[in-house]
């Protein structure tokens with residue numbers, strides 16, 4: 403795909419402005435007291451995110467790309483995510499909300515100026531507009547984190563959302579699983595300009611035939627696991643998972659409550675769970691236990707990506723399940739439009755060649771895989787983006803959720819988290835090896 407310089411500039415500006423629009427909304431719907439308060443030890447105060455996105459934008463665009471002198475070097479350490487864990491951030495002498503907004507505005511004005519003067523490709527950082535794309539994605543990722551903070555905060559609902567589209571007519575007649583034939587496919591990318599280091603390079607992986615759930619696991623299916631005593635039966639849990647289930651007292655997904663029926667709190671609104679909606683806010687241990695109870699397993703990361711990208715007709719891997727076009731509202735539930743996952747079976751136009759639906763959007767999907775580098779991985783442009791997280795303590799999630807911006811979501815995009823985490827917008831689907839096909 404070639405794109406002329408002006409089109410690239412316009413696209414970058416549009417992505418930066420879109421991310422800032424969402425940041426602004428998420429930080430103006432609550433009052434100043436709520437901005438500086440820590441709503442959960444897992445999360446930063448919203449005012450930290452606000453200045454941190456501006457600080458990263460200044461570091462990477464104004465200083466690294468533009469060679470400008472620092473605007474406020476004294477605040478850099480406050481907004482370095484590695485210097486201060488989230489739980490410690492409220493105690494820092496952070497910029498007040500008005501100062502944080504002013505700083506963000508100051509940086510952004512200069513960045514838009516710099517964008518007009520930048521010759522793309524003069525350095526690796528500006529090749530294809532990479533650094534600008536990285537910063538747009540970074541802010542979008544914090545918009546997702548801030549949305550998770552909103553879900554964790556107590557108090558009145560403040561976020562307005564569009565109602566999700568009803569399930570399509572064929573949703574109830576879909577096969578429960580789809581077959582992904584065995585054979586090689588290309589995983590990762592070497593050509594996607596804004597792909598991050600952990601998505602690179604493209605490499606061939608042989609994946610034996612397997613069956614994958616057509617849709618993410620639903621609330622009603624998950625409620626059957628609970629009703630069947632799934633949380634009380636160590637057979638379904640890994641030893642670590644069972645120990646965690648006991649210690650943390652897990653009995654249902656986060657934000658679920660039993661009131662004679664299962665209800666769920668969603669952004670301050672309590673309502674009966676919607677049976678055909680993908681289950682949300684389960685940790686990896688819960689997803690893994692459910693899969694075992696169902697006689698199945700979580701898909702590996704390679705299986706997930708093959709289901710989402712491999713086109714058997716051409717043998718090539720697509721950018722997205724539906725093809726190479728960017729996401730749109732008719733293809734996937736992304737961008738914080740609805741604030742809930744759409745019913746299972748939605749978005750037929752966004753289906754993958756194998757027939758699986760909602761692989762991109764709706765809920766992040768836990769995979770069975772540890773977060774590890776691809777063969778030939780090179781940390782770039784900084785090793786704290788992903789290299790320092792590689793290892794067995796993190797599990798990979800794929801596909802993005804309703805809270806994820808399209809700019810931060812691709813068929814190759816990799817997310818990771820601890821197997822105990824539940825505040826992220828994560829669900830899952832299950833798989834099984836296709837024994838006869840795999841033997842061929």
Ligand SMILES: [Fe+2]
Pocket residue numbers: 454458483540544
């Ligand atoms: Fe960050």
